[in-house]
Amino acid sequence: xxxxxxxxxxxxxxxxxxxxxxxxxxxxxxxxxxxxxxxxxxxxxxxxxxxxxxxxxxxxxxxxxxxxxxxxxxxxxxxxxxxxxxxxxxxxxxxxxxxxxxxxxxxxxxxxxxxxxxxxxxxxxxxxxxxxxxxxxxxxxxxxxxxxxxxxxxxxxxxxxxxxxxxxxxxxxxxxxxxxxxxxxxxxxxxxxxxxxxxxxxxxxxxxxxxxxxxxxxxxxxxxxxxxxxxxxxxxxxxxxxxxxxxxxxxxxxxxxxxxxxxxxxxxxxxxxxxxxxxxxxxxxxxxxxxxxxxxxxxxxxxxxxxxxxxxxxxxxxxxxxxxxxxxxxxxxxxxxxxxxxxxxxxxxxxxx
Amino acid sequence: xxxxxxxxxxxxxxxxxxxxxxxxxxxxxxxxxxxxxxxxxxxxxxxxxxxxxxxxxxxxxxxxxxxxxxxxxxxxxxxxxxxxxxxxxxxxxxxxxxxxxxxxxxxxxxxxxxxxxxxxxxxxxxxxxxxxxxxxxxxxxxxxxxxxxxxxxxxxxxxxxxxxxxxxxxxxxxxxxxxxxxxxxxxxxxxxxxxxxxxxxxxxxxxxxxxxxxxxxxxxxxxxxxxxxxxxxxxxxxxxxxxxxxxxxxxxxxxxxxxxxxxxxxxxxxxxxxxxxxxxxxxxxxxxxxxxxxxxxxxxxxxxxxxxxxxxxxxxxxxxxxxxxxxxxxxxxxxxxxxxxxxxxxxxxxxxx
Ligand SMILES: O=P(O)(O)O[C@H]1O[C@H](CO)[C@@H](O)[C@H](O)[C@H]1O
Ligand SMILES: O=P(O)(O)O[C@H]1O[C@H](CO)[C@@H](O)[C@H](O)[C@H]1O
Numbered sequence: 001x002x003x004x005x006x007x008x009x010x011x012x013x014x015x016x017x018x019x020x021x022x023x024x025x026x027x028x029x030x031x032x033x034x035x036x037x038x039x040x041x042x043x044x045x046x047x048x049x050x051x052x053x054x055x056x057x058x059x060x061x062x063x064x065x066x067x068x069x070x071x072x073x074x075x076x077x078x079x080x081x082x083x084x085x086x087x088x089x090x091x092x093x094x095x096x097x098x099x100x101x102x103x104x105x106x107x108x109x110x111x112x113x114x115x116x117x118x119x120x121x122x123x124x125x126x127x128x129x130x131x132x133x134x135x136x137x138x139x140x141x142x143x144x145x146x147x148x149x150x151x152x153x154x155x156x157x158x159x160x161x162x163x164x165x166x167x168x169x170x171x172x173x174x175x176x177x178x179x180x181x182x183x184x185x186x187x188x189x190x191x192x193x194x195x196x197x198x199x200x201x202x203x204x205x206x207x208x209x210x211x212x213x214x215x216x217x218x219x220x221x222x223x224x225x226x227x228x229x230x231x232x233x234x235x236x237x238x239x240x241x242x243x244x245x246x247x248x249x250x251x252x253x254x255x256x257x258x259x260x261x262x263x264x265x266x267x268x269x270x271x272x273x274x275x276x277x278x279x280x281x282x283x284x285x286x287x288x289x290x291x292x293x294x295x296x297x298x299x300x301x302x303x304x305x306x307x308x309x310x311x312x313x314x315x316x317x318x319x320x321x322x323x324x325x326x327x328x329x330x331x332x333x334x335x336x337x338x339x340x341x342x343x344x345x346x347x348x349x350x351x352x353x
Numbered sequence: 354x355x356x357x358x359x360x361x362x363x364x365x366x367x368x369x370x371x372x373x374x375x376x377x378x379x380x381x382x383x384x385x386x387x388x389x390x391x392x393x394x395x396x397x398x399x400x401x402x403x404x405x406x407x408x409x410x411x412x413x414x415x416x417x418x419x420x421x422x423x424x425x426x427x428x429x430x431x432x433x434x435x436x437x438x439x440x441x442x443x444x445x446x447x448x449x450x451x452x453x454x455x456x457x458x459x460x461x462x463x464x465x466x467x468x469x470x471x472x473x474x475x476x477x478x479x480x481x482x483x484x485x486x487x488x489x490x491x492x493x494x495x496x497x498x499x500x501x502x503x504x505x506x507x508x509x510x511x512x513x514x515x516x517x518x519x520x521x522x523x524x525x526x527x528x529x530x531x532x533x534x535x536x537x538x539x540x541x542x543x544x545x546x547x548x549x550x551x552x553x554x555x556x557x558x559x560x561x562x563x564x565x566x567x568x569x570x571x572x573x574x575x576x577x578x579x580x581x582x583x584x585x586x587x588x589x590x591x592x593x594x595x596x597x598x599x600x601x602x603x604x605x606x607x608x609x610x611x612x613x614x615x616x617x618x619x620x621x622x623x624x625x626x627x628x629x630x631x632x633x634x635x636x637x638x639x640x641x642x643x644x645x646x647x648x649x650x651x652x653x654x655x656x657x658x659x660x661x662x663x664x665x666x667x668x669x670x671x672x673x674x675x676x677x678x679x680x681x682x683x684x685x686x687x688x689x690x691x692x693x694x695x696x697x698x699x700x701x702x703x704x705x706x
Contacts, residue, residue, distance in 0.1 A: 010435050012509065020512045023434060031432035032406065032414050034498065036491035053385065061385050079384035081376060081675070081682050082363050133674040138389035141671025145387065150674065156365065158679035159373045277678025306677050318494025321486040321503065322434070324659050325630025326511035329434050 007333055015223035016171065016191060017164050022225050023322075023329040026336070033315055040313035041137045043098060043271040043350050045145060054146035072109050074117065082152055098136065098147045098271055100261035100348050107254035110149075114278070115242050121153045122283030129157045129282050137273025139308055139316060149276075157282050157295075164279060167191065168298035182238050185297055192300040195221075196235035208334055210341045211259045215252035218260050220338040225328040226306045227317050228267065228337050230260060233302035240299045241280040263344040264307065274307035360686055368576035369524065369544060370517050375578050376675075376682040379689070386668055393666035394490045396451060396624035396703050398498060407499035425462050427470065435505055451489065451500045451624055453614035453701050460607035463502075467631070468595050474506045475636030482510045482635050490626025492661055492669060502629075510635050510648075517632060520544065521651035535591050538650055545653040548574075549588035561691045564612045568605040571613050573691040578681040579659045580670050581620065581690050583613060586655035593652045594633040616697040617660065627660035 004011075010025040053060045056068045062078040099107065114132050121130045134149040135142045157165070168184075171191035178189035180197035199209055199219050210230060211218040221231045234249060245253065264272035281299035308316040310331065322329055357364075363378040406413045409421045415431040452460065467485050474483045487502040488495045510518070521537075524544035531542035533550035552562055552572050563583060564571040574584045587602060598606065617625035634652035661669040663684065675682055 021509075023507075023511075025434035028432050028434055031496065033496055034405070035494060035496040052387070079381050081378035081381055129679070131675060131679045133678050135671075135674040141388060141673040143384065143386055143388040152675055152679070154376075154679070156374075158376075159681075160677075160679055275674045275677050277674065279678070304678060318488075320494040321488040321628040321630065322484060322505055324513075324628050325486050325632070325657060326482070326484045326505070326507070326513055328512075 007336065012327075013223045015221075016195075017167050017223075018160070019163065019167055020223075021327050022223055023327055024333055025329060025331060026333050028329075028331045029311070033311075035318075036316075037314040038139050038309075038316055040268075041139065041271040041273060043101065043265055043348075045098075045147075049146075052144065052146050054144055054148055072106075072113050074113060077150065077152075080152070082154055098261070098265075099257060100265045101350070102258070104251070104254040104258050107257050108250060111242070111245075111250055111253055114151075115245075117151050118242055118280075118283065121151070124153075126155050127153050127283065129154050129161065131158065131161075131277065133275065133277040135275050137271060139273040140275050142273075161279050161282070162295070165282075165295035165298055168300065169295050172298050182236065184238050184300070188298075190238050190298070190300050192233055192302055193235070193238050196233055200235055206335055206339065208338045210263065210338050211256055213252050213256050213259075215249045216256040218256055220334040220341070222334060224334040224337065225319070225330060226308060227310045227330065227332060228264070228305075228307050228341060229334075230305040230341075231302060232256065232260065232305065233300065239301045241283070241301055242278065244301070259346050260305065262346050262348045263341050264305075266344040266347075266349050267341065268309060268313040269349050270309075270313035272307055272309065274305050276303060276305050278303050360689065366576045368574075369548075370520050370576075371513070372516065372520055374680050375576055376680055377686055378682060378684060379686050381682075381684040382664070386664075388671075390667040391492050391662075391669055393621075394492065394624040394626055396454065396618055396701075398451075398500075402499075405497065405499050407497055407501055425459075425466050427466060430503065430505075433505070435507055451614070451618075452610060453618045454703070455611070457604070457607040457611050460610050461603060464595070464598075464603055464606055467504075468598075470504050471595055471633075471636065474504070477506075479508050480506045480636065482507050482514065484511065484514075484630065486628065486630040488628050490624060492626040493628050495626075514632050514635070515648070518635075518648035518651055521653065522648050525651050535589065537591050537653070541651075543591050543651070543653050545586055545655060546588070546591050549586055553588055559688055559692065561687055563616065563691055563694045564609055566605045566609050566612075568602045569609040571609055573687040573694070575687060577687045577690065578672070578683060579661065580663045580683065580685060581617070581658075581660050581694060582687075583658040583694075584655060585609065585613065585658065586653065592654045594636070594654055595631065597654075612699050613658065615699050615701045616694050617658075619697040619700075619702050620693065621662060621666040622702050623662075623666035625660055625662060627658050629656060629658050631656050 007026050010023065012021045012023055014021055048055055050058065052058060056066055059065050060078050118130045118132065121127050130151060130153045132149065132151050138145065168191050172184050172188040178194055180194045182190065182193040184190035196217050200212065200217055208219045208222065209217060210220060215234050215236050216232060217235045218230050218232045220229060239245065280301045282296050310317040317331065319328060360379050363376065365374045365376055367374055401408055403411065405411060409419055412418050413431050471483045471485065474480050483504060483506045485502065485504050491498065521544050525537050525541040531547055533547045535543065535546040537543035549570050553565065553570055561572045561575065562570060563573060568587050568589050569585060570588045571583050571585045573582060592598065633654045635649050663670040672681060
């Protein structure tokens with residue numbers, strides 16, 4: 001057998017955040033595709049659609065009428081999955097713009113709205129977790145093409161963030177010399193601070209970083225499952241939630257969100273579908289555990305972008321059969337994906353048209 | 354607040370096999386859908402398609418030509434995700450029939466082929482797990498509409514079956530009076546024997562059983578994620594792998610596969626897409642662990658069917674945003690799904706046409 005070549009030979013990679021594995025099979029990108037193709041999603045949406053229940057002035061499913069909003073607009077989900085704590089659909093950027101088309105000032109307004117809702121929900125009795133997320137594009141199950149995010153709040157920490165918090169805590173208690181200067185509480189090493197530090201300062205290969213600014217790094221993680229998955233996190237200091245961001249960190253957050261989403265749209269010249277979610281400290285911010293060593297204390301703010309497109313605007317990756325029954329499998333390597341995203345422009349392909 | 358009604362109020366259910374939760378929000382089934390719709394999949398396929406690389410006599414991507422096969426045909430995957438142990442695409446029922454259109458005799462031939470490959474692969478050096486699965490339909494990522502299953506073999510037990518084996522082992526060591534007469538080795542209770550026993554003999558509500566025959570039960574599990582998910586397992590005795598099935602158990606296996614897949618196709622009068630996978634004992638069958646108490650010893654043979662369709666032949670459930678970031682969420686309850694499947698006929702809707 002030839003010597004091991006990660007761009008050709010299948011191998012497994014460990015995900016320390018979820019304690020799972022992903023199978024990488026780079027040579028699979030070449031197989032023929034007679035399967036489902038997606039209709040490429042247009043970034044140009046109609047300015048106003050009278051049938052859209054999220055457009056300004058229109059009636060929603062509940063019969064309630066939206067105001068003639070011109071800024072980010074939040075409202076209660078008419079079909080909330082969680083009833084007793086109605087979850088607001090938020091924040092809705094002004095129709096018909098998607099995030100890569102917004103100014104960083106407008107993105108900052110969305111960030112402020114996330115913070116406001118995270119804190120408001122978090123101060124309600126019985127709420128333990130406030131999940132902010134967005135399904136962009138019909139390929140990713142968006143039930144309405146009008147750009148909108150969602151926030152669902154729950155009385156328990158949901159399975160996935162709960163698992164991540166356990167991994168972060170376990171890592172903090174491993175006894176070793178940490179490389180990163182940034183630390184979790186009590187000077188303990190933080191898995192995500194450490195990981196960002198290595199990717200930014202000590203990459204051992206061509207690297208997985210896509211965009212870097214003063215406070216944030218966007219990278220295709222070593223253990224990425226989705227073809228162009230991105231992990232976005234602050235890397236200068238340990239930050240547990242969006243509530244803890246200072247003004248420059250918020251500006252840098254808006255800057256990097258804009259740059260990531262433009263690269264995404266430019267990759268295949270389409271409105272790039274994804275699911276995005278924010279993982280952070282459960283809320284309310286208090287020690288629930290008698291020992292004071294609750295899992296919550298190890299949270300490090302980060303965002304996951306999970307986009308399905310693989311080869312073109314119309315051929316996606318399906319996480320099905322083997323992935324549902326055995327373990328996730330990916331085709332191109334995370335390094336190859338990062339390289340392609342690094343080569344994309346940060347000027348949106350529709351700009352000026 | 355009204356008293357708790359599981360067909361209306363959101364609630365979480367625990368999955369003891371994977372140690373995860375699912376959020377059930379039954380009232381969500383009523384929300385409007387402006388999202389992606391699927392092209393209903395036809396159960397009638399062309400008898401022969403000259404462009405299909407899986408049809409008899411045609412050339413595959415590798416250049417190799419398929420024989421003029423008339424029975425189940427197995428061959429090596431030209432784009433195997435796992436290279437050193439090439440995985441056969443198997444077994445391919447005679448074109449153009451999908452499983453619900455096959456006779457139980459033909460399904461028995463497929464079962465024999467699964468057993469043959471499971472044992473042959475399992476005796477190869479370095480193989481630890483033989484994952485048999487099928488992606489049916491383009492909605493579920495099938496890259497070719499020609500009906501075909503797949504078998505991927507790996508040198509490690511993949512994440513999901515590994516997690517299930519850990520749960521089965523943990524359960525076997527809980528000290529309590531078990532209800533079921535069937536037992537795992539050494540007289541220990543088996544989570545799946547026990548669960549099947551309760552669902553078949555002591556249901557506490559309208560029940561989740563869809564089809565029952567002399568040896569197998571097909572049910573929508575309490576913790577189902579996919580709308581019409583089915584767990585299929587032998588319930589009369591503890592059986593660790595398809596190698597251990599006797600003749601009547603194999604016949605009953607073919608019978609129930611036929612009955613499940615006919616009900617599936619009849620539900621929305623289309624070729625019902627799904628991912629199916631067999632979970633069983635890792636292979637080779639030997640005690641790898643010095644204590645003799647390896648996780649392998651707790652395997653109980655079972656199959657998962659994970660179909661995406663939710664409301665009709667064209668509206669599916671998307672496991673996206675919240676599901677990817679927080680935890681799986683489902684709309685209709687497992688009991689409602691089981692009821693709908695029980696109401697379906699076992700005569701295929703195309704029979705006689
Ligand atoms: O093997 P196929 O049909 O080419 O491909 C399909 O099944 C594989 C195994 O579940 C997946 O990894 C692919 O994403 C899917 O498109
Ligand atoms: O909330 P929407 O856009 O109606 O629905 C979408 O997002 C939800 C949350 O991720 C999913 O549960 C749905 O399956 C999906 O279609």
